[in-house]
Amino acid sequence: MAKAVVLAMCLVLAGIGNGPVMALSGASSSDAALPQLQSTAFPERNPNREGSVYDTVDVLTTDQERSIQTDITRASGLGVEMLVYTRMSEQSEAESQIFADRLNAEWGVESAEGANDGLVYLLTVNPLDPDTNSIVVSAGQAALPIRQFDDMALQELVDTEMVPEVVEGEYARSFQYGLRRVLNAIEYSPPEPAPPTSLQQTLHKAANVMGAVLVQFAVVGYFAISLVRDRRFTLAPGARSLTIYAVILGVSSVVVGIVAIVGRNAFGSLAALGLLIVSACVLPLLIGTRQQREHRARQLRVTRRPAGRIKTIGSTHG
C-alpha cells in the first residue's frame, strides 16, 4: 500500500498522470530506490531474460515471484506456456485485455512456434484510482479448452477467484488461483470422451436392443427352459435345466457385453455384466445345491429299497 502511495506521488509530481499508459521499468525493487517512469510504448521482450514473471510494478515479493515461476515451469512441463505481467496504468479492463492479447501474440507465449496456445496473466495497477485495478487473462486461440477447462470456466475463475483477490490487494494470491486452477485442470481433470465413430454409433444402438432382449431372456428363460425340457411349469427347475439356462445366459451376456463395450453403451454393458455374474456365480451355486438335493433324494430311495426287500423276504420266510 505504501509503495502504491509513493508511486502515485511520483506520478503526480511528474505531471504525466493523465497519459494513456504508464509503465515502470525494472523487474525488481532493488533496481532503484524510487521507480523510474517508462514511456508509453509497447514493451519489447528481452530474449536474454530468464523466467516468465514480469513484475514491472514490483507488487510481488521475491518469494512470491519464485513461487509463481515454479508454477509456470510446471505448466510448461505439462505443455502449457504461461506468462505473468504486472504494469501500472489507468487503462480500462477492456484496454488491458487488448494489451494482454498483444503480449501473448508478440512475445511468443506458446508451446511451439505458431501454436498460439499460451496464457498471459496481466495485472494492471492504477495508483490514482485503485478501485480500477484489474486482472485479465489472455488465452491464445488454441489454448482452450484444457481438458474441460474452457473459456467459460476461465471467465468464472477470473470473476470469482482472481478479481476478488485483486480487490483485496492480494495480487500473489490472485495469480496463484489463476495458475494453479489451470494446472489442476491440466493434471487432474478428466478429458472429454472421444466422439464415437460410425461403427460405435451403430453398435451403440444394437447394444440397446441386445441388452433389452438379454434382460427379457434372463427372466423368461428361467421358466421357459424347464417348460420346454420337462413339459411343466415350475419355480424351481431341475439342475439340468438350470445348467442349460446358465450356459445360454452366460454366453449371451459375453456377446452382448462385447458389443456394448465396443459401442460404448452403458445399459448393455451393465446388463451384460450383471447377468454374467448371475450366470457364472449365482447359478452354479444354485445348480450345486439342486444337484446335492437330487443326489440325496436318490440316495434315500436307494437306502429304503433294500430295507423293504428284507422285510418282504423275512415275512415270506416267517
Next chain:
Amino acid sequence: MGKLRAAHRRHSIATNRRLLRGRSEDAVSGIGVFGRWGLTTLVAILLFGISLAINLDSIPDTALHPDETRWLNRAHYIEDFANPYGENWQDYYLTRGQPPGGSYLMGIGLWLQGQPLDANGVWDFHYGTDWNRLAGAVPDDDVLTAGRRTNAVVGALVVVFTFLAATMLTNRIGGVVAGLFLAYHPLHITLSTQALSDELLALSLAVTFVAAFRFAAKPGLGSALVMGVALGIGGATKLAPLGLSFVLAGFGVLWLALEYRKHGGPALRWPSARKGVLLVIQPVISGFVFVAMYPFLWPSPIRRSLDLLDFRQTEMASQARIWPWAQVNNPKDAFMRYGEQLHDAYSSTRHVQQWLDRSVGVPIPNPISFDFIIVAIGAILFVRMVIQRGLWSPHAMVALVMAAEVGAVTVGLGVDFYRYYLPILLVNSVLVGIAAGELSSQVRRWLSRHEATVGHPAKAAPSGSWAAGNVARREGAS
C-alpha cells in the same frame, strides 16, 4: 475310472454318515447349531465391538493425511459406475493412479451417512496444506469423519476375519488373541481411523485366508468363488492381491500334475480334478472381478491393466526420489523396515503396556515391544503344523497365501510408507494367534494328563476327550 468313481462314492457315503452322526449327536447332547457356531459368533461380535469402539474413539486424535482427501475426492466413482463410458473413466492421472475399490468404499460410506459424494477437490501434492485448504481440497469435518467411520467399521471386520482365520488354524483362544493383537495394534488403529483404502485391502486378504482354509478343507465352488472374488476386490483396491491368484493357480497346476502322475488321465476329469481346476481358474475369477469393478479397463482390459502396473511402478519410483529417506532398495532392506515399523515404531505389546500404565495404574516405566518374538514363535509353530499336516492341508493353503502376500509386499515395497505394512501386520496377527492357540492346546493337554495322573479318572476322561475331540475335529477338517 471305475475305481475312482467307486472311491468317490465311498467317500461321499462316509461323509454323509459322518454328517448324519454329527447331527444326531448334537441333537442328543442339545448343543445344536448354537454350540458349534454360537460361541464363535458371540466372540466375533464381541471382537467387532471392541475393535470398533477403539477405532471410533481414536478418530478425533488421528491427524489428517493428504491421501484421505484423495480417496474422499473420488467417492463419486460409485455414482459414476452407472456411466462407465463417461468422462470420469477416461484415461488420465486419477483413473490410472489408483484402482477404484477404496473410492467405492468411501462412496458407499458417505452415501449411507448422508454425506455428499463430491465434497472436495483434488489435493495437489506440489503444495502445502494452506493452499489445498484454500483450493477446496480439504473436506469438511463431517465428510472426513464419515469417511473415517466407514474405515473404522472395515477395520473391525478385519479383526473378525483375523479371529476366524486363527481359530480355524488353531483354536478359539488363538483366534481371540489374534483378534485382540490386531485390534490393539497402533498401526491398525491409525489406518482404521483414516479415510484410506488399506483396511479394505486387509479385509480382502483376511477373507481370502478364511476362504482358502475352507476350500482346502472341502473344495467347492462356493469357497473358490469367495476366494477369487476377495482377491479381485483386493486387486481393485491395491493391485497386489491379483498376484496371489496366480500363486493359487500354480498350486492348482501342481496338484493336478501330481494327481495325474498318481492316477493317470481320469484324475484330470471332473469331479476328480475339481480342487485343481478351481485353483487354476482363480486368476480368471479375480481378474474378472477386477476388470468388472473398474470401467476404465473395459475398453481394453489387458493393455490398460499393464499401463496401470507401469504407472504404479513409476509412481513408486517417483515417491522414492522425492523422499529418499523412505526408499527401500531390496527385499533385505524391506525386511529390516518390517522390524523398524512393526516392532519399534508400532507395537501391540508396548501399546498394551502403555495402556496398563496410563489407564489401569500398573507402573511400567519402560514399556518394551516383544511383538516379533511372539510372531517368530508363531511362524515356527505354523511351519511345524504345515509339515505335520502335509502340503494339501488347509494349513498349508493358508500358509501359501500368507507367504505369497508377504513375498509380494517385500518384493514390491519401493517406499517405506507406514500404510504399506498393514498386510504384514495381518499375517503377524495370525501368527501371534497360532502361537497363543498352540500354547493353550499344550496347557490343556498338560492339565488333562495331570488330572488323570493325580487320580481323578472320572474328571480326566471327559476333559481328555474334549481336547481330543477338538484335535480330531481339526484333523478331520484337514
